[in-house]
Amino acid sequence: MITYEEHRLRSLVDEGRWIELLGAYRQARAAAVALDPAAGDPAADVRAAAAAQGRAGIATAALGHLIAYSAPPEVAARLFDADGGPGTAAGVADHDAGPLWEVLATRHTWRRLAPLLGPPPVRRLVAQTRVLLGEDLSRGAEPDPEGVPLLLEPWESVGRAEGMPVREYLRQGGSRSALLTLPASREGLARVELPEPGARLPGQPATRALAELAGWARTVCVRGPAAGAAAQLAPGPTVVGGYLPFALAWPALVQAGIADRAHGAAHGRLALWRVLTAMTGAQRPESADRAEVRALVARMRCFTWDDPADRLRHLHLALEDPATGLSWAVSGSEEV
16 A cells, blocks of 8 residues: 555655655655664664654665766766764765666766765765766876775776676666676686695685675685685696686676675775786875786786586685786686
8 A cells, every 4th residue: 555655755756846745755764763773883784764754655775876877977976975963974885786876877977066066985985986987087086095096907898898797777776787797607718637735824814805705705825826725726637727817807706896785886996996906015005006906907817717606606716926926816606
């Protein structure tokens, strides 16, 4: 049964009365925070707002999605402003089919959004999303706090052409996204006898960064070639595998950082830059020489393999730096 409140909100949508819809969203979110204080935490989402509204209305997350997608940017950007009072502003983890800031970022250019966005975390994630969508912000935005470039590197541009990690959002809710897995198929792979597993090197910063990128997968660092790292995690001494350029592994690595609907592709890109930075020996991305990262990617050898037990989402990749003799492997599989 369609309630009066739901009918009212739909009428506001049909009439384009976005300021009133923003008010309805803020009221529902504040009510959710009152019922569940954790909903006011920036790291929490607002699905509890549907309970705050009872069963009489559009779920708060869905309403936020609609505003982020369809409202004029001057209104949509105010989803993240605190001028509505305590508990009314969307946080970086508020989502429906994906984070609200990513929905907004797919709809407007940085030039249009930059004067409107206030909270630094939201500004950063929106800017990084626009970069992933191909926009050059190297001269049009404040520097990233970790030094992650605001223009796609050549390997990222190639990877983006192979598989776009940013979701395609739909007006009424939901999204479409490529399921970026590695390997995507057995095409180009062959039966490979792996060497003896390389000796594990615990405590490597790059291993920790890789584990943070793909929290659902196993990670390891070894001294030796990529195949030796793969042997630590592969299902047996013989696999169907092969080498590929880093650019072709990039989309799946970025996608690995999208842990759930509250995370967007910007999280994956930022996490992957932390991995690459750590592999160069720098402690933080902002302290890395970008030329060193480029040189690392240019010389890196990447090995992927198939696992017969793979489920819908999987990633099997070993990354070798011939200059240091170190290799890292990441391997995991899960349903999505």
